Amino acid sequence: MAEETAALPSLQTVLNELEVQRKELSNLKIKAYLFLASGITLIAIGAMLGSLVIAGAICGGILIIFSIVFFSKAGQKFSDYRDQFKQRVVSSALKSIDQSLKIEYKYGLPENDFINSQLFTQRPDRYTSEDQIYGNAGKTQFAFSEVHAEYKTETQTKNGRQEHWHTILKGIVFWADFNKNFNGLTVVKPKDMGNALGAWISDKMPIFSSSSKQLVKLESPEFNKAFVTYSTDQVEARYILTPAMMERLCELNDKSGATISVSFIGSYVYIAFPLEKDYFEPPVFKSLLTTKSLDEDLSIIRFMYSIIAELDLNTRIWGKE
C-alpha cells in the first residue's frame, strides 16, 4: 500500500502534464475534421449550383489541404503523446502494482517465439506484437504482450484472386517460467468444433493423426468440457497437469471471456487470451484525468500479475528454483 501511495502523486503530475498535450491534440483533430467536412460541403454545394463548380472546387480543395496538414500534425503529436503515455503513465501504473514491472512498448513477443510456443497450429502470415510488460511476481519471471496474428487464404473469383485474412489470435499472450522441470511439449486447446473433431480422430483412428503429439485423456470432467489436451509424453502431461493445476486453469478460464489456450514447452508456460480491446492506448477525446481507460489497463495488468499466484507458480518445491 505504501508503494501505491508513493507512486500516485507522481502519476498525477504526469497525467496533468499529458492532459495538456491531449487537449492540444484533440483540438487539432477537431479542427482537421471541421476543415475536411467544410471542404467537402463546399465542393458539393459548388457542384449542385452548377455555375460555381470551379470556385467551390478551389475553396473546398484549399480547405481539404488544410485539413490534411492538420491531420499530419495531429499524427506526429499523437505518436509523441502515445509514447509519453506508455513510458510515463503505464510505467508508473506498473510500479504501483509491483516495483519489478517494466514496459517495452515497442517490443512484443517475437514471431518465432509465438510459433515455437505451439499455442496455435496455424502459422501466421501477418504478425504484430507490442507493449511487452515484464517483471517478477515473487520468484517467478513472467511477461506478456499484445499480439495480433493472422493467416491468409486466397480464393479465385471472376475478378481475379481475392485475399481473406483470418485472425489466429488477437489479444494477449502471457508467458512465465514454470515451476517444474519438463522436456516435452504439452498443449491445452479450447474444445471448439475443430479441436473436438481432431481429438476424436486421434483417439478412434490414430492412423489418421500424423502429429507426434498424443491425445491426453485427463480425469477432470470440468477440464475436459473446456479443453482438449495433447502431449509428447503422457506421464509428463499429468506431471504438469495435476488435479490442482487443472482446477486452477479452469478457474482462470472462467475469469477470461473467450476460452484460453495454454502450452507448456521449454520450461515455460504460455497462455493466450483472446481479447477484443486494444490495451495500453491513451484516450484522445476523453479526459485523461477522469478516464476509465486507465482502470481497464490496470485491471488487465493486475489480472496478468495474479496468474502467478493463481497457478501457484511460486511454489518451488519440485527441484526447480
Place this chain on the structure above:
Amino acid sequence: MIIIFIILSVILIFGVSIYNSLIGKKNQVTNAFSAIDVMLKKRFDLLPNLIETVKQYMQYEGDLLTKVVELRAKAGSPNLSNEERLDLDKQLSSSVKGLMVNVENYPDLKANQNFLNLQSTWTESEEQIAAARRTYNASVTDYNNAIMMFPGNIFAGMMNYQPIAVLANTEEERKNISAKDLFNN
C-alpha cells in the same frame, strides 16, 4: 462376385484394425505400469542419499534411522508380492515421516543445501509417481472400455482379455507418502 469380395475385405480390414487396437491398448497398459515402476525406483534410490545426509546431523535419532535402513533393505528384495511391497512401503514412509518430523530440532540440517536438494527431488518424484499412476489408470480405463464395448468385446472374448482393476487407492497412498507432509516445516 466383386461386391462380395469388397464386403469381405472391408470386414477383414475392420477386424484386423480392432484386433490391433486391442493389442495396442493392452501393451499401453503394460507400458504405463513400467512407467510407475521406473518412478518408484527413482524415489527409492533417493533413500540411501537421504539417510546419509540426515545421519550426519541427527545423532540422536539412531533408532529411527536403523529402522528406515532395515525397511529399505527388505523392500529392495526382488521376490515380494505386490501386497507385501505395499505394506513395506507404508511402514517405510511412516518411519521416514517420523524422522522428518524431528528435522525441526536440527536447524543445521534444515539449512543444509544437500538436504534441501534431496527434499525437492523427493517431492518431484512424488508428483511423478502420482502422474505415472494416473497415466496407468487412464490406459487401464481405455483398455477396459475397448474390451467391454461392442464390437471389441467379441474379440476380447476370443482373445481371453480380462478387465484390469484401476489403482483406486492412489489418493490414500499419496497421502501416506506425500513428501509435502514429510517435509512440512
